[in-house]
Amino acid sequence: MAVKVASMGAAAHAALKAQVARINALNVYPVPDGDTGTNMLLTLESTLKDAADAEYSSPEEASRAVARAALMGARGNSGVILSQMIRGACDVLAEHGALDAATFAAAMDGARERSYASVREPVEGTMLTVIKDAARAAVEAVEGGEEDLPAVIRASAVEAHESVRRTPELLDVLRDAGVVDAGGLAVAVILDGLYACVTGEEIESTFEADDNAPDLTAIHAEEEAWGYCTQFVVSGFSGETEEFEEHVYGNGKSVLVIADEDTVNVHVHTQDPGAMLSYAGGFGRLARVKIEDMEAQVRSRSEARDGGGRAPGNVGVVAASRGAGNRSLFEEMGAVVVEGGQGANPSAADLARAVEEAGASSVVILPNNKNIVPTAERVGELVDAEVRVVPTRSIAAGLAVMVGFDEEGEPEEVAGEMEEILGSIHSAEITHSVRDAKLDGRDVPEGSFIGFLDDEMVAAGASLEEVALSLAEKILDQGADLLTLVRGEDLDRDDLEKLAEAIRALDEDIEVEIRDGGQPLYPLQMVAE
Numbered sequence: 001m002a003v004k005v006a007s008m009g010a011a012a013h014a015a016l017k018a019q020v021a022r023i024n025a026l027n028v029y030p031v032p033d034g035d036t037g038t039n040m041l042l043t044l045e046s047t048l049k050d051a052a053d054a055e056y057s058s059p060e061e062a063s064r065a066v067a068r069a070a071l072m073g074a075r076g077n078s079g080v081i082l083s084q085m086i087r088g089a090c091d092v093l094a095e096h097g098a099l100d101a102a103t104f105a106a107a108m109d110g111a112r113e114r115s116y117a118s119v120r121e122p123v124e125g126t127m128l129t130v131i132k133d134a135a136r137a138a139v140e141a142v143e144g145g146e147e148d149l150p151a152v153i154r155a156s157a158v159e160a161h162e163s164v165r166r167t168p169e170l171l172d173v174l175r176d177a178g179v180v181d182a183g184g185l186a187v188a189v190i191l192d193g194l195y196a197c198v199t200g201e202e203i204e205s206t207f208e209a210d211d212n213a214p215d216l217t218a219i220h221a222e223e224e225a226w227g228y229c230t231q232f233v234v235s236g237f238s239g240e241t242e243e244f245e246e247h248v249y250g251n252g253k254s255v256l257v258i259a260d261e262d263t264v265n266v267h268v269h270t271q272d273p274g275a276m277l278s279y280a281g282g283f284g285r286l287a288r289v290k291i292e293d294m295e296a297q298v299r300s301r302s303e304a305r306d307g308g309g310r311a312p313g314n315v316g317v318v319a320a321s322r323g324a325g326n327r328s329l330f331e332e333m334g335a336v337v338v339e340g341g342q343g344a345n346p347s348a349a350d351l352a353r354a355v356e357e358a359g360a361s362s363v364v365i366l367p368n369n370k371n372i373v374p375t376a377e378r379v380g381e382l383v384d385a386e387v388r389v390v391p392t393r394s395i396a397a398g399l400a401v402m403v404g405f406d407e408e409g410e411p412e413e414v415a416g417e418m419e420e421i422l423g424s425i426h427s428a429e430i431t432h433s434v435r436d437a438k439l440d441g442r443d444v445p446e447g448s449f450i451g452f453l454d455d456e457m458v459a460a461g462a463s464l465e466e467v468a469l470s471l472a473e474k475i476l477d478q479g480a481d482l483l484t485l486v487r488g489e490d491l492d493r494d495d496l497e498k499l500a501e502a503i504r505a506l507d508e509d510i511e512v513e514i515r516d517g518g519q520p521l522y523p524l525q526m527v528a529e
Helices: 002-024 036-051 059-072 076-093 101-117 127-143 149-170 172-177 182-199 216-223 241-250 273-281 294-306 324-332 348-358 395-404 411-424 464-477 493-506
Strands: 228-235 253-260 263-270 285-293 315-321 336-339 362-366 386-389 426-432 437-439 442-444 449-453 456-461 482-487 511-516 524-528
Touching: 002 036, 002 182, 036 059, 036 076, 036 182, 059 076, 059 348, 076 101, 076 127, 076 182, 101 127, 101 149, 127 149, 127 182, 149 172, 149 182, 228 273, 241 263, 241 273, 263 273, 273 285, 315 324, 315 348, 315 395, 324 336, 324 395, 324 511, 336 348, 348 362, 362 395, 362 411, 386 411, 395 411, 395 426, 395 482, 395 524, 426 464, 437 456, 449 464, 456 464, 464 493, 464 524, 482 493, 493 511
Parallel strands: 315 336, 315 362, 362 386, 482 511
Antiparallel strands: 228 263, 228 285, 253 263, 426 449, 426 524, 437 442, 449 456, 482 524
16 A cells, blocks of 8 residues: 555645646735645645655554654645645555555545644635545445445546635635635645546656755754654564554654564654663563664754854744845844745744754744744644744734743743734735736736735735835824834835835824835835834
């Protein structure tokens, strides 16, 4: 089964990569950074890379490894949901020795169940609906007596595409934008790839291990730098394997338990390797024991990086950001910066590395983009630090929230202060339309500037100044004392100075500040306090 599943994964990747531009173009808003397809492709690619060249002796081991790899590489909302689909399917595949029609249908239903459970408030008309409908079609085909695997996959794929076509009927925002759900289409395309694989159709996979690709095994070790990396073999194993595995998984992290007849190979990160070895010794003879202090390695790396060691504060903060100016501003205020934002979402692994780098036992993450929020919410599963997410949705909002950061404060109080600031501000940003659209029944031609206020598209016009002043007026109507303008890489400084004066002319009491951010795609971001 492992070979077939691996081949199907590569085929799914190839199919998705061939359609990624089409999927990205389905962004509800006509902005130049639609990245649903890219996020799902990178999530799948990371999963494949992490499993490349690995040999698994059991479906259980392969399932756990692939599920973890999917979570580690998850990017953006769509990538996180895809990782949970993979995890749900893997949970089912681990229980079966062969991939047949019934197993595939059960795996699809497992993907449906896990993905719905991962979302606090599931919305129909999205990729969740598509996986639900595709799973139902597979299950109904098997219950109807179909035993041919390709036929069941085809039934699932056909229904997935039908479900995609129905998404605008379930979600008003899709209907108004004249598009189908991008994540849902990606799910259907992945199923197309699976069908092509099992029928022998040619889909040339563009995935291959790159000699220059990072050593993900090493990266994982850094992310799981907690306790002691403990490896050993139990030979002459006697006892209940399930009981043994449950104990190891329940008392450690980054666990691999590989069982082969009467030999069990174990890799686990634990705070008490002695207790782990004593327990394992009750099941057989121990050999090839290796113990490494992961936390000491991290301290050593941190001291080398900081030139003698920077004592971590009580609280750390990680911020996703783009643009040299924004990076400098965040770092000056004490944040560890992860490169990423609109059009380039960081993975859960990227954020986990930054949390480890922060070095504090409690870390606040500022996603600074709505599509990074769900990824940030998964980071706590990957690190030992206590993680709190303050769901900032723009770089400008993140900069404003940093005012409440105090590295020596109590974690709950610091996070609470930052959340309070977030609740009191208004964020706006301007980009340009990459296709013809409609705004409140008004035509918005391709190339127009469009303005968002608190994630809602509320202004459009032929010039940036026109849109910026419209946004400023709406902000002033809601009440504001300070308006900070964050300049993107495509906006001239002199033009921004003139704009600032025009905004001051709207209200003599408003204080306007300018920051050089350097973010791409969005020439201007604003935050009102």
